[in-house]
Amino acid sequence: MAIEVRIPTILRTYTGGEKSVDGSGATLVELIDDLEARHPGIKDRLIEAKDGQDDLRRFVNLYVNDEDVRFTGGLGTELSDGDQVVVLPAVAGGAGSS
Amino acid sequence: MLTLTPEIRDAIVAHARRDHPDEACGVVAGPEGSDKAVRFIEMTNAAGSPTFYEFDSTELLQLYKEMDANDEEPVVIYHSHTSTEAYPSRTDIGLASEPGAHYVLVSTREHGNSEGPVEFRSYRIDDGEVTEEEVVVTAEPARQTTNESE
Numbered sequence: 001m002a003i004e005v006r007i008p009t010i011l012r013t014y015t016g017g018e019k020s021v022d023g024s025g026a027t028l029v030e031l032i033d034d035l036e037a038r039h040p041g042i043k044d045r046l047i048e049a050k051d052g053q054d055d056l057r058r059f060v061n062l063y064v065n066d067e068d069v070r071f072t073g074g075l076g077t078e079l080s081d082g083d084q085v086v087v088l089p090a091v092a093g094g095a096g097s098s
Numbered sequence: 099m100l101t102l103t104p105e106i107r108d109a110i111v112a113h114a115r116r117d118h119p120d121e122a123c124g125v126v127a128g129p130e131g132s133d134k135a136v137r138f139i140e141m142t143n144a145a146g147s148p149t150f151y152e153f154d155s156t157e158l159l160q161l162y163k164e165m166d167a168n169d170e171e172p173v174v175i176y177h178s179h180t181s182t183e184a185y186p187s188r189t190d191i192g193l194a195s196e197p198g199a200h201y202v203l204v205s206t207r208e209h210g211n212s213e214g215p216v217e218f219r220s221y222r223i224d225d226g227e228v229t230e231e232e233v234v235v236t237a238e239p240a241r242q243t244t245n246e247s248e
Binding site for chain 2 (some may be wrong): 008010061063066068070092094095
């Protein structure tokens with residue numbers, strides 16, 4: 001089962017410079033494990049432990065077929081053959097509270 | 099060095115003034131590898147905050163898909179600080195994820211929504227390292243033939 005995953009510039013060090021890689025998995029968490037097997041180190045850039053559970057990093061956006069996965073079940077989002085997953089780091093910052 | 103047309107510089111400043119006291123944010127895209135800031139795109143600050151900005155996630159996806167289709171990249175990523183200087187904060191540095199972009203900071207702390215000089219500065223932020231660079235505002239020839247052939 002092939003799922004196209006679009007990789008942002010800052011993570012292309014893990015994919016040998018490729019903008020897009022194929023992966024497989026029935027859910028997003030399985031897809032990320034599959035990506036990690038092919039591109040070691042990438043999982044840690046996407047996932048962090050929150051309250052003892054793996055969760056998507058706060059400042060990473062993942063989209064399945066243009067839907068932000070925060071609204072479709074997070075890491076449990078189900079995937080099918082031919083889906084497209086886009087990874088985009090948040091563009092964020094600010095003065096912060098002093 | 100960052101080179102901008104007066105129109106784009108003014109558009110960034112106008113956005114920052116309009117959204118003051120909240121932070122304003124956006125992008126100037128340009129052809130990949132050209133380092134030319136051509137297409138000005140205001141983004142919605144989903145945080146709607148005087149101390150934080152984050153591109154709306156739906157607009158962010160739309161933006162990157164458009165840039166991908168046009169063979170563009172984010173040449174400038176801008177945002178405003180509304181009560182502090184136009185220098186990258188720890189948050190700005192920690193979250194910067196486009197090492198190839200010019201990070202423009204505008205400070206509206208002096209005049210807020212009103213006319214008047216603003217601080218307008220540009221930086222490279224690469225892996226936690228901040229390097230300020232010169233900003234040159236110059237009216238380029240209206241149509242760059244290189245843009246059309248790329």
